Amino acid sequence: MERPIIKPIGTPTEELDTPSLIVDGDVLNENIETMASFFRDRPQKLRPLVSSHRSPTIAHKQIRAGGTVEGIAVTTLSQAEVFIASGFTDVYIANLVVTKAKIARLCALTKQATVTVAVDSHANVNDLNDDAARKDTTIRVIIYVSAGDGLFGVDSDQEAVDLASTITNASNLELAGITGGEAVNDILGAKRTIEAAGIPVYSVTINGEADYKQVGMMEDVTEVLAGSYALMDHSRRELFPEFKCAGRIMSTVTSRPEAGYMITDAGQKSIGADTGFPSIDNLPESSVKGLSAEHGSIYFSQSKHCNPQLGDKVWCTPHDIATCVNLHDYMFIVSDGTLEAIWDVPARGRYR
Numbered sequence: 001m002e003r004p005i006i007k008p009i010g011t012p013t014e015e016l017d018t019p020s021l022i023v024d025g026d027v028l029n030e031n032i033e034t035m036a037s038f039f040r041d042r043p044q045k046l047r048p049l050v051s052s053h054r055s056p057t058i059a060h061k062q063i064r065a066g067g068t069v070e071g072i073a074v075t076t077l078s079q080a081e082v083f084i085a086s087g088f089t090d091v092y093i094a095n096l097v098v099t100k101a102k103i104a105r106l107c108a109l110t111k112q113a114t115v116t117v118a119v120d121s122h123a124n125v126n127d128l129n130d131d132a133a134r135k136d137t138t139i140r141v142i143i144y145v146s147a148g149d150g151l152f153g154v155d156s157d158q159e160a161v162d163l164a165s166t167i168t169n170a171s172n173l174e175l176a177g178i179t180g181g182e183a184v185n186d187i188l189g190a191k192r193t194i195e196a197a198g199i200p201v202y203s204v205t206i207n208g209e210a211d212y213k214q215v216g217m218m219e220d221v222t223e224v225l226a227g228s229y230a231l232m233d234h235s236r237r238e239l240f241p242e243f244k245c246a247g248r249i250m251s252t253v254t255s256r257p258e259a260g261y262m263i264t265d266a267g268q269k270s271i272g273a274d275t276g277f278p279s280i281d282n283l284p285e286s287s288v289k290g291l292s293a294e295h296g297s298i299y300f301s302q303s304k305h306c307n308p309q310l311g312d313k314v315w316c317t318p319h320d321i322a323t324c325v326n327l328h329d330y331m332f333i334v335s336d337g338t339l340e341a342i343w344d345v346p347a348r349g350r351y352r
């Protein structure tokens with residue numbers, strides 16, 4: 001793990017080494033409050049999806065702000081281990097846990113916190129129950145409804161009913177509810193069908209960041225998953241004008257090989273480019289030509305207002321903040337142009 005080049009608190013932001021993941025602490029707090037205020041007085045509650053920032057410090061802020069179920073969601077078992085070790089006691093793993101080794105780890109976690117995991121097959125349900133029985137523990141499970149999102153899940157209401165029946169008859173499983181993507185009507189239809197079969201469905205968890213205001217007002221929805229809002233990114237900024245980009249990469253101009261063209265020290269290994277190029281925030285009419293491993297190639301307009309020199313700082317907003325954060329061991333927290341804190345990112349690279 002790379003360790004930060006230590007700078008004293010109060011160091012001017014642009015004196016930090018580059019490339020760096022810089023988080024504006026004031027904007028982060030504003031984003032968290034904006035989302036919390038929407039859910040705070042509603043029966044529907046937010047469950048922060050923390051895999052977008054992978055930071056227990058940010059997750060604790062999200063919980064303290066209110067409007068949540070007082071629990072979080074992650075996308076891998078190893079992320080759950082990190083956040084439970086950081087004091088979280090209600091964690092939903094928005095994924096399937098299938099192999100023997102992972103199920104054993106899951107059973108261990110259930111003795112430390114309330115852990116819920118998604119399921120979509122009888123075979124997985126039986127494996128979970130068998131190991132939970134051997135370990136003398138109970139696993140909370142939530143049925144994932146496909147709803148046409150192309151990932152996984154049961155494909156019909158009848159499959160959901162059959163799976164719910166298997167779960168309720170299992171000795172060491174507890175049916176928490178149902179979940180799915182954003183085809184909410186299909187998910188709610190499955191809920192009604194399961195309940196018509198005499199099986200209670202206590203929670204409906206929707207991955208609803210794209211339309212959280214609509215989903216968060218639907219009567220039968222109990223939890224809404226959302227995560228990118230805390231740091232925000234270039235791909236979502238136009239969809240959510242109420243949230244500002246708190247997480248950005250600061251880089252340095254290292255070369256001016258030709259007119260209107262420069263090289264920076266921030267490439268794919270610090271920004272990420274899996275889903276798209278970042279935006280350049282502090283240079284007018286500029287665009288990323290390409291990102292190599294450690295370099296950024298940027299075109300810019302030549303004018304008296306835009307003439308970057310060697311050593312100047314270039315700020316960019318990643319296209320996808322989750323991909324970017326996953327490249328960093330720590331983030332610099334700044335306020336009013338000075339360093340306020342350095343936060344580790346312990347859930348970085350936790351894929352298993």
